[in-house]
Amino acid sequence: MATDQSDSTRRDFLLVATGAFAAVGGAAALWPLVDQMNPDASTQALASIEVDLEPIEAGQAVTVLWRGKPIFVRHRTEEEIKLANEANVSDLPDPEARNADLPEDAPATDINRTKKDHENWLILVGICTHLGCIPKGQRLGDKKGEFDGWFCPCHGSHYDTAGRIRKGPAPRNLDVPHYEFVSDTKVKIG
Amino acid sequence: MAQHESTYQPNTGVERWLDDRLPLPRLMHDQVNAFPTPRNLNYWWTYGGILTFCLAVQIITGVVLAMHYQPSAEMAFDSVEHIMRNVNWGWLMRYTHAVGASMFFVAVYIHFFRGLYYGSYKAPREVLWILGVIILLLMMATAFMGYSLVWGQMSFWAVTVITNLFSSLDSIIPGVGTAIVEWIWGGYSVTGTTLTRLFSLHYLLPFAIAGVVVLHIWALHVPGNNNPTGVSVKQNSDTIPFHPYYTTKDMFALTLFALLFAWFVFYAPNYLGHADNYIEANPLQTPPHIVPEWYFLPYYAILRAIPNKLLGVIAMFGSIAVLFLVPWLDTSRVRSARYRPLYKWFFWLFVITCLVLGYLGAKPPEGAYLTFGRIFTAYYFIHFLIIMPLLGAIETPRATPKSITEDVLDKASKGDGDAGAIAGVSGAPAAPETR
Numbered sequence: 001m002a003t004d005q006s007d008s009t010r011r012d013f014l015l016v017a018t019g020a021f022a023a024v025g026g027a028a029a030l031w032p033l034v035d036q037m038n039p040d041a042s043t044q045a046l047a048s049i050e051v052d053l054e055p056i057e058a059g060q061a062v063t064v065l066w067r068g069k070p071i072f073v074r075h076r077t078e079e080e081i082k083l084a085n086e087a088n089v090s091d092l093p094d095p096e097a098r099n100a101d102l103p104e105d106a107p108a109t110d111i112n113r114t115k116k117d118h119e120n121w122l123i124l125v126g127i128c129t130h131l132g133c134i135p136k137g138q139r140l141g142d143k144k145g146e147f148d149g150w151f152c153p154c155h156g157s158h159y160d161t162a163g164r165i166r167k168g169p170a171p172r173n174l175d176v177p178h179y180e181f182v183s184d185t186k187v188k189i190g
Numbered sequence: 191m192a193q194h195e196s197t198y199q200p201n202t203g204v205e206r207w208l209d210d211r212l213p214l215p216r217l218m219h220d221q222v223n224a225f226p227t228p229r230n231l232n233y234w235w236t237y238g239g240i241l242t243f244c245l246a247v248q249i250i251t252g253v254v255l256a257m258h259y260q261p262s263a264e265m266a267f268d269s270v271e272h273i274m275r276n277v278n279w280g281w282l283m284r285y286t287h288a289v290g291a292s293m294f295f296v297a298v299y300i301h302f303f304r305g306l307y308y309g310s311y312k313a314p315r316e317v318l319w320i321l322g323v324i325i326l327l328l329m330m331a332t333a334f335m336g337y338s339l340v341w342g343q344m345s346f347w348a349v350t351v352i353t354n355l356f357s358s359l360d361s362i363i364p365g366v367g368t369a370i371v372e373w374i375w376g377g378y379s380v381t382g383t384t385l386t387r388l389f390s391l392h393y394l395l396p397f398a399i400a401g402v403v404v405l406h407i408w409a410l411h412v413p414g415n416n417n418p419t420g421v422s423v424k425q426n427s428d429t430i431p432f433h434p435y436y437t438t439k440d441m442f443a444l445t446l447f448a449l450l451f452a453w454f455v456f457y458a459p460n461y462l463g464h465a466d467n468y469i470e471a472n473p474l475q476t477p478p479h480i481v482p483e484w485y486f487l488p489y490y491a492i493l494r495a496i497p498n499k500l501l502g503v504i505a506m507f508g509s510i511a512v513l514f515l516v517p518w519l520d521t522s523r524v525r526s527a528r529y530r531p532l533y534k535w536f537f538w539l540f541v542i543t544c545l546v547l548g549y550l551g552a553k554p555p556e557g558a559y560l561t562f563g564r565i566f567t568a569y570y571f572i573h574f575l576i577i578m579p580l581l582g583a584i585e586t587p588r589a590t591p592k593s594i595t596e597d598v599l600d601k602a603s604k605g606d607g608d609a610g611a612i613a614g615v616s617g618a619p620a621a622p623e624t625r
Contacts, residue, residue, distance in 0.1 A: 034373075037387065043377045063474060068379035070474050127379075130499055132354035133347065134476040154351060154480045155494050156555040171361060171499045 048190030050182065053121065061138045063126060066189050070126040070134055071177065072150075073187075076161060081119055083148060084110040084162035092173075093165050099176040108173055113162045118181060123189065124163040125177055128152040130170035135159060150174070197224050221411055226429035227436050228417035230598050234308075235415065235436075236443035237301040243444055244294040245403065249396050251287040252336075259339065261389035263382025266341035267470040285459040291333050292462045293451050295485035298326060306516075307537055309525030310416040316517040318409040321402055323513045328399045330510075333485070335392035341385060342467030343477050349380050349388070351480065355493075358500040379473060419597050420525025421590055428594040479554060487551030488544050492570065494555045495563040505567065512574045519574055521582025529588040533581050540573045 049066050051073055056062055061074040076084075089095050089107050096105065097112035106112045114122055128135050130152065136142040137150035137159075145151030145158035147166045152159075157168030164173040179189040198216040200206040209216055258277050260269040273280035302322070305311055311319035338349045353374050359367035376383035414423060423429055430436075454461065462484055466477045482490050489506050496502035512519075527534045547566050553559040591597035 037376055038373050039375075039377045040383075043381075043383070065474065068377060068381055068473065130354075131351040132357075133351065133480065134474065136476075136478075153476065153478050153554075154347075156560075169494070169497050169499055169502060171358075 048188055050186055050188050052186055054185045058120065060140075063138050064189070066177070071189060072122070072124045072126040072138060072163070072174075074122040074124075074138075076120050076122055080148065080161040081110065084113075084160060084164075087160060087162075087164070087166075093167075094171065094173045096173070097176070098173045100178045101176070108162075108164055110162045113164070113173075113176055115179075115181060121187070122161075122163060123176065123179055123187065125175040126150075127174070128154065128157055128170055129165065129172040129174065130155055130157050130168070135174075194220070194224075194226055196220050223431065223433040225411065225432040226414065226423070226426075227432045228415050228423055228428060228594050229430045229435075230417050230419065230594050231415060231436065231439075232418055233439075233443055234300070234304040235417075236440050237297050237304065238410075239440035240297045240444055240447050241294070241301060242403070243447075244290060244297055245396065245399060247290045248287060248294060249400070251283045251290065252393070252396065254283045255287055256393060259389075261339065261386045263341065263385055263471075266339060266382075266385055270340055282455070285455050287336075288463065289451065289454045289459060291336065292454070292483070292485065293447070294329065295333070297447070298329060299485075302326070302513075303541060306540070307527045308416055308418060309420050309520065309522075309527070311517045312520065312525050313517070314413045315409075315416060318406065318413070319517055320514055321406040321409055323510065325399055325402050325406060326513075327510060328395055328402065330486070332392060332395040332399065333483070335388045335395070337483060338385065338388045339392060340467055341471045343469045343471060343475075344464050344467040344480070346380060346471035346473065347476055347480050348482060349384065353380065353384075355503045355506075358503045361500045381473075416525065417594060418526060418528060419591055419594055420529070421592075421594055421597070424593045425595065481552050484548065484552075487549075488547035488570075489551070491547040491551035491563050492567045494551075495560065495567040505571075509570060512571065516574065516578070519578040521579050522585065522587065523582070524587040524590060526590075529590050530581070530585060531588060532585040536573065536577050536581065540570075543569050543573065 049064065051062075051064055051071075053073070053075070056073065056075045058075050058077050061072060063070045063072055065071070087110075089109055092108055095108050097108045099106060099112055102112055111119065126134050126138070131154060133152050133154035135145075135150035135152040135157070137144040143151050143153075145167075147158050147160035149161045149163060149166075150159040151157070152168065152170065155169050157170035158166050159170075159174060160166050162173075163176075165171070177189055179187050182188050196216060196219075198209075198213075198219040200209045200215070205215060208214070255273065258269065258273045258280060260266060270284070273284050275281075277283075305319065305322070334348070334352060338345045353371055356370045356374065357367040359370065361367075372378060374384070375381065376387065417423075464481065464483075469477075481487070489509055492509050493502045493506040496505050522530060522533065524530055527537050543566050546562070547570065550559055550563045550566065555563070591600065
């Protein structure tokens with residue numbers, strides 16, 4: 001009996017040990033198969049771009065491409081800035097600044113959405129935070145929505161003149177990417 | 191039913207030799223030729239065969255298209271035009287494949303409504319039904335990926351919008367949604383990298399569908415077919431062999447279906463598509479009005495009806511997921527709506543709801559369209575989650591016939607109008623008794 005029992009224990013141990021080894025090995029073999037789909041080295045190589053602001057008049061906007069994403073650069077008018085400042089931050093659907101250069105909990109005031117002393121320049125990732133469409137409002141004839149900023153035609157999200165979500169299904173304000181002013185008329189994005 | 195005795199008779203030496211080694215002829219004989227099938231199946235039961243045909247057409251034309259298509263951002267759009275203009279019969283292959291996707295969904299939706307009307311999901315066919323819902327999900331994934339391959343404006347923005355659905359997970363665990371979306375894209379936006387992997391999966395999934403179809407047919411052949419009365423088969427006289435009775439009926443229905451199919455392919459190949467997809471994908475410009483293909487419109491309406499991103503996505507997936515629960519949500523003991531005076535009306539109300547949601551999905555998301563979108567989205571779920579369980583308790587079903595035979599012979603003698611036309615065509619009175 002004693003021999004039988006110790007045999008069975010030995011078998012159990014071998015079974016569990018082999019099974020566990022196979023499971024770990026299987027999982028390890030699975031990871032490369034999953035990870036191969038993540039952005040590759042060439043995609044990750046962080047390109048930054050410089051944008052010349054000189055030719056953009058107040059009231060105009062341009063779209064540039066950065067990391068495959070459209071970046072909105074808008075030269076805001078005085079009225080647009082005033083309109084953005086009138087909004088009460090605590091009433092916004094998303095009260096956070098979503099500015100890559102500021103801490104996460106920074107409030108979504110107009111100044112936090114821009115750079116100090118360059119409040120007339122609004123620079124945003126031009127991708128609707130709902131499902132990734134590009135909102136309308138860059139061109140002069142575009143429908144700009146109820147808050148005079150951008151309007152996403154896909155599912156009806158309205159953004160204001162600081163790129164903050166005001167109405168519609170989008171959960172977040174348009175993202176503000178990392179950027180800095182190299183000179184008064186040139187910004188480096190990324 | 192499935193336990194019926196094998197009637198296969200290997201007559202030659204070769205057949206006997208094979209029967210001892212791989213009894214495939216026996217399987218085909220018992221499950222196709224001699225398979226005992228209720229004698230009263232109407233034309234709504236021909237869609238299983240039609241769907242098998244659709245899958246075969248998609249795989250054959252798809253394999254041909256893949257011989258000429260280039261899955262890269264630079265070449266995809268042009269190679270589709272190359273297929274249309276240069277490749278011998280390329281236009282026919284592509285139009286058949288594109289129209290075929292729509293026909294596949296026409297057939298699958300009719301097949302689902304058939305199941306809902308006649309209670310084909312009820313015990314003992316729950317697994318059969320669940321496998322059907324899995325096939326529907328796989329079909330949707332395949333159709334979506336196939337549509338992306340054209341790499342037109344609608345393709346590109348459909349991929350952007352649908353893959354972004356996963357980013358809604360960010361509101362549960364921040365970062366997870368974005369990580370998943372970038373994993374799917376293989377970058378920070380939809381690019382040629384994304385296109386190539388969608389092509390790979392688009393080629394794979396139809397074979398996965400074929401595999402689940404085999405399971406679906408297996409699960410059908412264990413309890414056997416449901417039928418318009420919903421009454422289980424009780425005696426030999428309730429059934430006729432599948433061949434030649436239902437092979438003939440299926441072929442006739444398939445011929446009519448193929449006429450419709452061919453009409454679209456040859457006379458209106460682009461009617462079900464969207465003109466914007468003949469503009470090459472442009473990552474910098476969203477088309478003014480994005481709509482999915484017609485077969486996704488009801489889900490799209492549900493997605494847009496809810497003003498919260500995560501909840502909208504949950505509702506959209508939930509509209510399919512709820513189908514998995516149907517066998518248990520329906521509490522009535524009677525299968526067929528023919529004997530359910532209340533359910534019959536709610537069934538048609540549900541059909542109308544799906545059609546209206548489809549109409550609303552094609553309209554811009556504003557004003558009255560949005561309001562009605564919300565009402566009908568709510569009703570879609572109310573139908574399954576409230577009406578179905580409730581009806582079982584409050585409805586008094588009409589008396590069901592004692593057997594299929596009794597129902598058929600009663601009708602034949604009385605000339606009952608209910609299924610008169612169907613009975614006439616299927617020749618129920620002429621159907622001989624099985625041995």
